Amino acid sequence: MTIAVKILLSIALFHAAPVTAAEPMDARQLVQAAMDHWRGESSSLENTMTIHRPTWERSLSMVGWTTGDETSLMRVTAPSRDAGNSTLLKDGQLWSYHPGINRIIKVPASMMEQSWMGSDFSNRDIGRSTDIVHQYSHRLLSEYERDGHTVHVVEATPLEHAPVVWGREVLHIRDDHILLEHQFLDQEDVLVKTMRTLRVEQKSGRSVATVMRMSKAGNAEEWTELDIHRIDFDVELPASLFTLSNLRNPRR
Amino acid sequence: MSLLLLTKLAWRNLWRNYRRTLIMLAAIILGVWAMIMMNALMRGMVDGMLDSGLKYLPGHAQLHHPAYRDDPGVAHSLEALSAPLQEALADRDILGWSARVKVPAMISSERDSRGVVLLGVDPMQELSIGFAETDLVQGRFLESATDPSVVVGEAMLKRLETRLGRRIVLSSQTVGNEVGERGFPIVGVYRASLPSLEETLVYAGREVVQGMLGMGGAVSEVAILGPDYRRLEPWFGRVAAAVDEGMVLEGWRELDEYLALSLSIQGGAGIVLIVVIFLALSFGLVNTMAMAVFERVREMGLLLALGMPPHAMLYQVLLEALFLLLLGLLAGNLLGWLSLQPLLSGIDLSALAEAAELSGMGATLYPNLRGVDMLRATLIVIFLGLAASLIPAWRAARLDPVTSMNEY
Numbered sequence: 001m002t003i004a005v006k007i008l009l010s011i012a013l014f015h016a017a018p019v020t021a022a023e024p025m026d027a028r029q030l031v032q033a034a035m036d037h038w039r040g041e042s043s044s045l046e047n048t049m050t051i052h053r054p055t056w057e058r059s060l061s062m063v064g065w066t067t068g069d070e071t072s073l074m075r076v077t078a079p080s081r082d083a084g085n086s087t088l089l090k091d092g093q094l095w096s097y098h099p100g101i102n103r104i105i106k107v108p109a110s111m112m113e114q115s116w117m118g119s120d121f122s123n124r125d126i127g128r129s130t131d132i133v134h135q136y137s138h139r140l141l142s143e144y145e146r147d148g149h150t151v152h153v154v155e156a157t158p159l160e161h162a163p164v165v166w167g168r169e170v171l172h173i174r175d176d177h178i179l180l181e182h183q184f185l186d187q188e189d190v191l192v193k194t195m196r197t198l199r200v201e202q203k204s205g206r207s208v209a210t211v212m213r214m215s216k217a218g219n220a221e222e223w224t225e226l227d228i229h230r231i232d233f234d235v236e237l238p239a240s241l242f243t244l245s246n247l248r249n250p251r252r
Numbered sequence: 253m254s255l256l257l258l259t260k261l262a263w264r265n266l267w268r269n270y271r272r273t274l275i276m277l278a279a280i281i282l283g284v285w286a287m288i289m290m291n292a293l294m295r296g297m298v299d300g301m302l303d304s305g306l307k308y309l310p311g312h313a314q315l316h317h318p319a320y321r322d323d324p325g326v327a328h329s330l331e332a333l334s335a336p337l338q339e340a341l342a343d344r345d346i347l348g349w350s351a352r353v354k355v356p357a358m359i360s361s362e363r364d365s366r367g368v369v370l371l372g373v374d375p376m377q378e379l380s381i382g383f384a385e386t387d388l389v390q391g392r393f394l395e396s397a398t399d400p401s402v403v404v405g406e407a408m409l410k411r412l413e414t415r416l417g418r419r420i421v422l423s424s425q426t427v428g429n430e431v432g433e434r435g436f437p438i439v440g441v442y443r444a445s446l447p448s449l450e451e452t453l454v455y456a457g458r459e460v461v462q463g464m465l466g467m468g469g470a471v472s473e474v475a476i477l478g479p480d481y482r483r484l485e486p487w488f489g490r491v492a493a494a495v496d497e498g499m500v501l502e503g504w505r506e507l508d509e510y511l512a513l514s515l516s517i518q519g520g521a522g523i524v525l526i527v528v529i530f531l532a533l534s535f536g537l538v539n540t541m542a543m544a545v546f547e548r549v550r551e552m553g554l555l556l557a558l559g560m561p562p563h564a565m566l567y568q569v570l571l572e573a574l575f576l577l578l579l580g581l582l583a584g585n586l587l588g589w590l591s592l593q594p595l596l597s598g599i600d601l602s603a604l605a606e607a608a609e610l611s612g613m614g615a616t617l618y619p620n621l622r623g624v625d626m627l628r629a630t631l632i633v634i635f636l637g638l639a640a641s642l643i644p645a646w647r648a649a650r651l652d653p654v655t656s657m658n659e660y
Contacts, residue, residue: 093430114365161400163421163433165362186362187418 027138027154034177042067045231051119054221060117065235071242075250085117088247097247104248119224120193120214132169135162141170150175166192178209191217203231258564262571265544276540277580280633283533284584285591287526287629288621292592294525295620298518300613302481304445305511306504308453310382311349311475312484313503315495320472321507326355326427329470330499340494345487347477348380353461354472357424359404359454361412368408368454370422372461372471375399381477383442383455390416391440399457403440405450416441422454427466434464445614447605522625526632533633534640541573541644552648553656562649569648573641574634581630592621 025033043066050059060082066072075086084099087107094107115122136156144151154171158164167187172180182195199211208231215223240246266273306312317328333341333351341349353372358365371378375394379385385393393403402420404412414420416438423433436456444450462468478487484503492501505512545552552565598616601608605615 158419158435160419160437161435163423163435165360165419165421165435167362184362187414192362 027140027152028133030140030152030154030173031138031156031171032133034173034179041233042235042237043231043233044235044237045228047226047228049117049119050225050227051117052221052223052225065237065241067237067242073242073247084250086247086250088242088244090242095244095247102248104244120216120222121224131162131164132156132171135159135164136169146174146180151180176207178207193217198225203228204233206233255567258568258571262568263575265548265568266572266575269544269547272540272543273576276536276576277583279533279536280577280580281584281587283529284581284629284633285588287529287633288585288588288626289592289619290525291522291625291629292588292619292621293617294518294522295622295625296618297613298514299620300445300617301511301514304449304614305508306481307382308444308449309475309504309508309511311477311504312481313476313478313488313491313501314507315474315476315491315499315501316472317498318500324354324356324472326425326465326467326470326472329353329467329472330474330496332469333474334494334496336494337491337496340491341474341476343487343490345478346491347479348377349474349476350374350377350381351458351471351474352378353458353465353467353470355424355461355465357422357454359408359412360421360423361414361418363413364411366408366411366451368422369452370424370461371453371455372458373397373455374458378455381475387442387444388440389443391438393440394455394457397458398460399439400434400436400460401439401456402436403442403455404438405447405453406441406443407447407450408454409438409441411451414438422456422464424465426464432464432466434460436460446609448609522628523632526629527636530633530636534636537573537576537637538640538643540576541569541641542647544572545569545644545648549651549656549659552651553653556651557653557657565651566645566649569645570638570641573637573645577634577637581633585626585630588626589621592619595619596621 044064046061046063048059048061050057058079060076061078062074062076064072064074070089070091072089073086076082076084084097086097088095088097096105096107097103098105136158139155139157141153141155143153152173152175154173155168156171157168158166165186167185167189169185170181170183172182174180178197178200180197184192184194186192193214193216195212195214197209197212199209200207201210202208203210208228210228210231211225213223213225240251315330317330320328330351350373352374353370355370357368357370359368359370360366373394374397376396379393383393388403389406391403394401402422404420409415412420419435419437421433421435423431426432440455442450442455444453458471462470476487476491478484481504488501488503495501556562556565596619598618600615601613601617602615608615608617
């Protein structure tokens with residue numbers, strides 16, 4: 001779940017600071033700058049995740065808090081069956097708590113590959129957002145205008161031994177650092193899945209990508225949507241929030 | 253009475269009621285044929301299990317950290333091998349040995365991810381203990397311990413929906429309890445006797461894996477191959493004497509108890525099978541001999557009255573049984589041998605592959621006909637057959653000449 005917070009933020013906060021576009025940035029800087037914006041930020045948010053399949057659909061409501069680069073806590077609030085499921089990301093380690101079994105589990109490497117709560121996001125996709133800077137080489141493909149903004153299309157190709165399965169990824173980054181689209185292509189250069197920003201709103205005085213949808217290519221009926229209802233930035237968060245103790249016994 | 257005469261009598265008596273004799277012969281032939289076939293198939297089955305079992309175990313003995321087999325992770329590794337141990341491994345009776353990293357890992361492609369056993373190997377060592385270049389169906393094997401690529405099984409390639417030359421990601425727990433991961437290009441694809449092995453074992457360069465997992469020079473196991481799996485001595489003792497502290501040396505019988513059990517059961521089961529088939533046969537045999545005696549009570553009484561000693565009568569009936577058994581065994585063994593000839597090139601079990609795999613067998617069963625199995629069946633049948641014929645023979649020898657001639 002924490003990972004979701006990270007992806008939410010890595011995307012949502014791309015825009016966070018106004019761009020001082022004194023000189024044009026190269027492709028790597030475009031991605032790097034976007035990542036830098038949310039570092040050191042603290043935030044608290046509420047969102048809904050909707051998983052859609054041809055025959056069913058379900059929604060999960062969550063609350064989350066993040067601080068710094070790699071620390072976050074996410075907790076499911078509804079439906080009641082899943083309520084209380086929580087995940088803590090701290091010091092590069094992922095911990096998960098399930099009230100049903102009353103156990104804290106350290107998420108092992110093997111689970112990084114799995115679907116995140118049954119959604120179209122895998123933990124790997126979204127778990128390490130900074131990898132997109134360090135493990136890839138970047139190239140600016142093109143630029144286009146949309147809604148009065150310039151959108152940069154950046155191609156990110158994994159380095160030879162990067163732990164990345166994709167052949168390449170294509171990012172559409174708006175000039176205010178909102179990631180409009182993120183395409184994942186396999187090594188045959190076939191599109192596998194796409195994440196799109198469906199809505200950009202003003203929240204807490206900033207523009208935030210509030211609705212994002214991850215969909216599988218070639219299957220319009222399988223997607224996962226993240227919808228941020230509320231997000232507050234630069235909130236005061238006690239250090240005790242991000243502890244195993246608080247993961248098990250929520251005090252906030 | 254000379255043995256020659258008795259032999260002659262017995263042989264002629266055998267063909268006096270030739271229909272009955274032929275029917276009994278057919279029964280014996282069928283029984284012996286079944287014994288030979290079952291033994292050959294069973295031996296073939298166990299051979300197949302041993303072949304793939306020892307090839308992928310691999311080796312005939314292995315060195316591990318004492319806790320490795322209970323918890324096969326990076327935490328239970330062997331530090332660099334000491335000089336005396338390396339010397340012991342260079343034993344002239346050891347065909348090859350391989351120091352390998354063997355840890356559970358995740359492999360992922362764009363489409364799928366699966367749990368595997370990641371093997372960090374030195375290709376030269378690995379080729380000396382089991383892996384063969386001929387196992388490869390595409391590409392090449394690793395070139396050195398520093399080769400930053402992987403060789404995966406054909407079934408795994410299908411599962412991951414990827415192909416030769418593509419990159420996959422391997423991840424596993426590092427020594428520091430973190431996630432070590434790295435992308436590897438697929439340079440080779442191998443085929444194993446069992447699809448489940450193809451989906452389990454992933455080969456990568458040892459030093460690359462050690463680097464990825466922060467293991468330094470440590471390895472998970474040392475696999476040692478001797479000249480004969482049946483006899484681990486004398487090299488096993490010499491290596492055991494040189495083993496470093498914090499290592500255990502175990503033979504394949506300890507490492508794969510199921511395999512060892514199958515092998516030891518095989519011999520016993522073969523004998524049980526022969527005896528069971530024989531028991532069914534023996535009823536027919538006893539009945540045939542009893543009838544042969546019963547029909548000739550008057551004639552036997554006459555012979556006894558003429559001065560034939562009772563023990564000669566006993567031998568005569570036993571000789572009849574012996575001829576019957578010998579004829580049956582000869583034809584049965586021949587039939588068994590002949591009917592196995594077309595099967596020796598392998599029986600295709602692919603229709604039953606999943607069931608066969610549960611017991612560690614490949615999709616092809618190669619019957620193994622051994623002279624010792626045929627000899628064993630022959631000896632058991634002759635011995636038990638004569639024992640069963642003792643009852644009618646005993647009765648024939650005990651006939652009273654007067655009553656037998658008067659009453660029949």
